[in-house]
């Protein structure tokens with residue numbers, strides 16, 4: 001189906017890494033043998049991607065949203081966190097055709113951010129040397145409250161990106177929650193407004209991209225708050241992009257459920273008909289977002 005859209009240039013490949021425990025890098029798990037036969041299985045009902053069955057949690061489907069963790073009356077469900085050393089990451093990234101890097105950080109452990117980038121004392125280098133060949137580095141973070149400006153200055157100084165590498169500040173307002181409802185869209189907008197303010201205050205380079213809570217209400221809120229580039233004046237910056245990870249799973253839920261009902265081991269992108277339907281649905285959503293951005297006016 002992608003071919004039928006005409007000539008496309010190769011999309012950039014982005015790799016995501018984390019500097020510490022992070023919900024984007026965890027999986028839920030439990031031992032299904034411990035579940036009582038008469039359990040009404042509330043865990044299954046809470047999972048937005050149908051990752052839980054009588055065999056436990058399917059690692060390939062679970063994306064770590066955490067909603068099932070508190071659903072079990074017997075507290076059988078726990079999170080498995082994945083944190084790799086900078087050395088390991090560099091080894092696995094070396095030689096891969098990556099254009100962009102996304103670093104997830106909570107902002108609370110600055111030492112782990114520094115170590116990820118610069119390397120640990122006495123060990124080999126961090127990912128800084130490898131990243132010099134990239135086109136873009138995105139740093140994704142939740143609200144840092146009163147420490148936001150200090151945090152952004154720390155990140156900017158630590159990364160010290162060469163001129164040819166673009167910087168993206170990614171506002172993870174309410175991580176992995178875009179499918180929950182319209183209200184979650186506000187969190188990333190509010191954080192973006194604060195990040196833009198800090199950027200101006202400290203003269204920091206880079207674009208601001210929304211994430212964490214974005215959904216089909218995001219474009220409306222961006223327009224209402226005059227944050228699209230076409231609405232910004234006086235040398236100020238607007239929001240340059242939005243990531244829709246959580247909402248995308250909701251958008252494509254019909255296709256994901258259809259694949260699940262078939263009992264197929266294929267991934268969505270490997271099933272031609274479902275992949276086509278999912279692609280068209282995603283394209284329609286993106287086109288609507290772009291149309292709002294292009295048509296946005298100043299009040």
Ligand code: SF4
Pocket residue numbers: 027028046047048049050051052057061062063064065066067068069
């Ligand atoms: S609810 Fe979230 S954390 Fe739990 S299994 Fe489903 S995707 Fe994974």
Ligand code: SF4
Pocket residue numbers: 030032034035036039040041042043044071072073074075076077
């Ligand atoms: S809610 Fe707990 S006990 Fe019930 S099926 Fe899920 S994990 Fe097992």
